[in-house]
Amino acid sequence: MSKIVVMGAGVCGLAAGLLLCRGGHEVTVLERDPDPVPSSPEEAWERWSRDGVSQFRLAHYLTPRGRIVLEEALPDVLAGLEAAGGIAFDPLPLMPPSITDRTPRDGDDRFRTVTARRPVFEQVLGRAVDAEPGLEIRRGVSVAELVLRAGNGTPHVTGVRTESGEQLDADLIVDAMGRRSQLPRWLEAAGAKPVHEEAEDSGFIYYSRFFRAASAGMPEYRAPLLMPIGTFSLLTLPSDNDTWSVTVYTSAGDRPLKRLRDPGPWTALVRACPLHAQWLEGEPISEVIAMGGILDRYRRLTVDGKPVATGVVLLGDSWTCTNPSLGRGMTLGLLHAQRLAEVVRAHPDDPDDFAEAWDAVTEAELTPWYRETVEEDRARIHQIEALRHGLEAAPEPGSMPWLQGALLAAVPQDPDAFRAFLANRCCLSLNREVFEDTSFMQRIFELARGSERPPLAGPDRDQLLALLDAAPASA
Numbered sequence: 001m002s003k004i005v006v007m008g009a010g011v012c013g014l015a016a017g018l019l020l021c022r023g024g025h026e027v028t029v030l031e032r033d034p035d036p037v038p039s040s041p042e043e044a045w046e047r048w049s050r051d052g053v054s055q056f057r058l059a060h061y062l063t064p065r066g067r068i069v070l071e072e073a074l075p076d077v078l079a080g081l082e083a084a085g086g087i088a089f090d091p092l093p094l095m096p097p098s099i100t101d102r103t104p105r106d107g108d109d110r111f112r113t114v115t116a117r118r119p120v121f122e123q124v125l126g127r128a129v130d131a132e133p134g135l136e137i138r139r140g141v142s143v144a145e146l147v148l149r150a151g152n153g154t155p156h157v158t159g160v161r162t163e164s165g166e167q168l169d170a171d172l173i174v175d176a177m178g179r180r181s182q183l184p185r186w187l188e189a190a191g192a193k194p195v196h197e198e199a200e201d202s203g204f205i206y207y208s209r210f211f212r213a214a215s216a217g218m219p220e221y222r223a224p225l226l227m228p229i230g231t232f233s234l235l236t237l238p239s240d241n242d243t244w245s246v247t248v249y250t251s252a253g254d255r256p257l258k259r260l261r262d263p264g265p266w267t268a269l270v271r272a273c274p275l276h277a278q279w280l281e282g283e284p285i286s287e288v289i290a291m292g293g294i295l296d297r298y299r300r301l302t303v304d305g306k307p308v309a310t311g312v313v314l315l316g317d318s319w320t321c322t323n324p325s326l327g328r329g330m331t332l333g334l335l336h337a338q339r340l341a342e343v344v345r346a347h348p349d350d351p352d353d354f355a356e357a358w359d360a361v362t363e364a365e366l367t368p369w370y371r372e373t374v375e376e377d378r379a380r381i382h383q384i385e386a387l388r389h390g391l392e393a394a395p396e397p398g399s400m401p402w403l404q405g406a407l408l409a410a411v412p413q414d415p416d417a418f419r420a421f422l423a424n425r426c427c428l429s430l431n432r433e434v435f436e437d438t439s440f441m442q443r444i445f446e447l448a449r450g451s452e453r454p455p456l457a458g459p460d461r462d463q464l465l466a467l468l469d470a471a472p473a474s475a
Ligand SMILES: Cc1cc2nc3c(=O)[nH]c(=O)nc-3n(C[C@H](O)[C@H](O)[C@H](O)COP(=O)(O)OP(=O)(O)OC[C@H]3O[C@@H](n4cnc5c(N)ncnc54)[C@H](O)[C@@H]3O)c2cc1C
Pocket: 007, 008, 009, 010, 011, 012, 013, 014, 030, 031, 032, 033, 051, 052, 053, 055, 058, 059, 060, 061, 062, 063, 141, 142, 143, 144, 176, 177, 178, 179, 181, 206, 291, 294, 315, 316, 317, 318, 324, 326, 327, 328, 329, 330, 331, 332, 333
């Protein structure tokens, strides 16, 4: 392979462009948003217009696995993120105080990350791409369709056509156009068979606000980054340059909670959560931004063991996107980009071999994360819906949510249980890998049997409805 066109310059397109160019390929990245990369992180936050990424100014966190991918594959980008004010964050000290054995262990440094607001991270990646010799990026260029060579066998994508009618030929086309990518439609329009696609709306809605420390740095963590509290969840994410985000998310069908769009009720809710109220002690640097209707979607170009087309790959969100409740999208996309560069290196010439290898790697390493994330989201929305109607959700014994419930019950009592849970949250190990360890799970079940349910870390349903009713709307 020599000529590669990457469609889309979000996190994944930029990372893939860099990695493929450094692998010796002639790479062109096409991005439909015209704005150049801002010169500073603050300008990126304040002024960068990125209509192509709806979630651009919503809460983002790079998990430790994402940091590891950067360290291995793009160490200069990681250094750039640190230099731009990215926060070095270690969730291990958030170990519950009830765990008495706090001795450090080998490998604990895997839990560390460096994270930043999404515009800041993308600014760092964008500058690296702009500075990369031989890597061409063209902003303000929208791809409109694929160019295919049809034959008796599998159609082969040979290039793209832009909205202005320009044709760019390439040996490989990388679709990094994000969750709104139209690639399956384009392929079908060009005569290829339908792509395999599964999609569902988990039914969450997110209400996020960013803050900046007034003086004394980031508030103290008194709870995990993500905490379910009855019919809503609270997500508090550290960010660059003394900023952080607070997100309340809940069921999109919960009408009384729609008031959370308004900063008045939103603030009243966060203030009523004793482990989280301190996160309001900063200067708000955004409105409360609401986002719902976020699909979980999985796509696969290989159907019945054969690619519907060769010469093209789905990468990052265009391949698979989930609800952001677990903040895994960028991490999985970066890992995907790292693997893409490796598979391109290993299968440079034969498009069929390449398609097969790419599908195998994606299915083995990435798809299990999609499946687990969706399963967890389904369980949480089911729980919220049950609680909203005064019921308890009782997961099926042996199911993933049931096993996860046991693990969570053991977490406050045991450093290994905490690390196992944290490793999953950090995208380091799948739940199923933990649950398959029968002797470990035996211990977890014993601990879970003797555990007490922790008190609710915020208002119960009646208190929640009352406080939202009473909260004044902001002017
Ligand atoms: C509310 C929310 C919160 C999130 N929080 C987190 C988090 O905390 N942590 C995390 O890891 N992930 C998070 N994610 C997921 C993360 O945003 C995505 O996984 C990530 O943006 C995927 O990057 P991407 O490059 O694949 O796609 P995108 O970032 O969507 O980029 C796609 C790019 O393609 C361009 N494009 C589209 N069509 C065309 C075209 N025809 N021609 C040329 N260019 C085109 C777009 O303009 C855009 O720049 C969150 C997502 C949402 C919705």
